[in-house]
Amino acid sequence: MNVLITAGGTTENIDPVRKIKNTATGRLGNLIAEEFVKQGKNQISNIFYVCEKGTIIPNLPCLKVNLVSGVNETKCTLTKLLTDNKIDAVIHSMAVSDYTVDSVTTVDDLAEFISQKLFSHKEDFQTERSLTEFITGCIKENNRLLDNDKKISSNVNNLMLLLKQTPKLLSMIKKLQPSVILVGFKLLSGVKKQYLIDVGYELLQKNDCDFVLANDSLNISNDHHIAYLISPDKSYIQFQTKEKIAHGIVQKILNMVDKR
Amino acid sequence: MNVLITAGGTTENIDPVRKIKNTATGRLGNLIAEEFVKQGKNQISNIFYVCEKGTIIPNLPCLKVNLVSGVNETKCTLTKLLTDNKIDAVIHSMAVSDYTVDSVTTVDDLAEFISQKLFSHKEDFQTERSLTEFITGCIKENNRLLDNDKKISSNVNNLMLLLKQTPKLLSMIKKLQPSVILVGFKLLSGVKKQYLIDVGYELLQKNDCDFVLANDSLNISNDHHIAYLISPDKSYIQFQTKEKIAHGIVQKILNMVDKR
Numbered sequence A, B: 001m002n003v004l005i006t007a008g009g010t011t012e013n014i015d016p017v018r019k020i021k022n023t024a025t026g027r028l029g030n031l032i033a034e035e036f037v038k039q040g041k042n043q044i045s046n047i048f049y050v051c052e053k054g055t056i057i058p059n060l061p062c063l064k065v066n067l068v069s070g071v072n073e074t075k076c077t078l079t080k081l082l083t084d085n086k087i088d089a090v091i092h093s094m095a096v097s098d099y100t101v102d103s104v105t106t107v108d109d110l111a112e113f114i115s116q117k118l119f120s121h122k123e124d125f126q127t128e129r130s131l132t133e134f135i136t137g138c139i140k141e142n143n144r145l146l147d148n149d150k151k152i153s154s155n156v157n158n159l160m161l162l163l164k165q166t167p168k169l170l171s172m173i174k175k176l177q178p179s180v181i182l183v184g185f186k187l188l189s190g191v192k193k194q195y196l197i198d199v200g201y202e203l204l205q206k207n208d209c210d211f212v213l214a215n216d217s218l219n220i221s222n223d224h225h226i227a228y229l230i231s232p233d234k235s236y237i238q239f240q241t242k243e244k245i246a247h248g249i250v251q252k253i254l255n256m257v258d259k260r
Helices: A027-043 A070-084 A107-120 A128-141 A170-176 A193-207 A242-259 B027-043 B070-084 B107-120 B128-141 B170-176 B193-207 B242-259
Strands: A002-006 A018-022 A046-052 A063-068 A089-092 A099-106 A159-165 A181-188 A211-220 A225-230 A236-239 B002-006 B018-022 B046-052 B063-068 B089-092 B099-106 B159-165 B181-188 B211-220 B225-230 B236-239
Touching: A002 A027, A002 A070, A018 A099, A027 A046, A027 A242, A046 A070, A063 A070, A070 A170, A089 A170, A089 A242, A099 A107, A107 A128, A107 B128, A128 B107, A170 A181, A170 A193, A181 A193, A181 A242, A193 A211, A193 A225, A211 A242, A225 A242, A236 A242, B002 B027, B002 B070, B018 B099, B027 B046, B027 B242, B046 B070, B063 B070, B070 B170, B089 B170, B089 B242, B099 B107, B107 B128, B170 B181, B170 B193, B181 B193, B181 B242, B193 B211, B193 B225, B211 B242, B225 B242, B236 B242
Parallel strands: A002 A046, A002 A089, A046 A063, A089 A181, A181 A211, B002 B046, B002 B089, B046 B063, B089 B181, B181 B211
Antiparallel strands: A018 B018, A099 A159, A159 B159, A211 A225, A225 A236, B099 B159, B211 B225, B225 B236
């Protein structure tokens, strides 16, 4: 049996010394890998483990570590692993950055650019809506950008970062290998339990997951971690700690594999 | 003798799960603390060590660790330490974030806000410059903001972050305790050596530093770290490794203390 686990967070560069990160530590991915070895006994041939440098990596003989940096590299690595290997289960616990830096500008530069565009635009705007659309276009086309391949100076006034969404890696997994057992993860913050379940279930349906683990960042601390493992029939099991989450996910997957 | 070392980087929150970090590891601050114990023999009473959780912390009996999170907390901790204790030397090697998140908006919301303001503005703009100023004001006053006390949804189109500069902590140190020996740090990226020296020297003069260590991120790797320790007469010593930087800084400071 081959398992693929993604763990920890991803990092997107603002410039060579500044980056956008998230609070993920990789502890849960770590525990899931250990549970596979514990519960899977001699069934587990390889655990492909995808994470960034700095993430906690479990010390297991069957572990094949693939270090990545950023969403794009993670996407390439996942594609390659899922193309080259027969994988039985993918546990995509990695907190992949939802946003990456598109461009960096300043308030002054952006205002100047919009102003210039408005001045050179001959016709009047009849409606607020048409003006809004024109300005939206200006903001997106703004070419008064700072070069973020170099370190941005420490003394820029009113820096602006324009972010763009990253590709959703969860959605590509079953397309690459339809037979995998897929576990997705959804983290929200400060929401009602039913809403969390609903959003987690939506993610499950959209990405053809076999399970989704839904959790709320306000219910995660050092010693407890409340989470709901949602099934395709929208039933769910509640867990209270990372250890129990890891145990529960692996148990469900091994049960499915045994029935196949 | 009491020493204050700041080390590693600082983290600014975008929302409860996303943050802006920098690439600093704290390895140099760590080595400097160890050098003080090695070279300082019995002279060192306390090393106050200010860093964020996750930074490498040296294991030394005289170390008093002060964990902080973000620029504001770092500022408060430094102020308290420099107010409550007689400190002989401050080595401010921490890569303090230059920017913190002021507000979060979207391109569409910002465009709508500017458009509305322009429509309700009665008089015409005679010059491009006056229009630029008006739009600059709009961008800063924009109230179509996302609530970044909660986790920002993963599905926002064209997210924009407006950043503001953080207070320069280096400038407050000699104001709080004028007698300290102060070592500042300047990191640039991909610049000529003379420019690096000039900028480092400017920082030294502006903040009344006794030394400034100037370095270029392109000349830092795992096994080498080229840096220039600049003195008030603008002469400088060049180092090739983190170990030699730490040794050189501590040697200079202990020499100054001996002469007092």
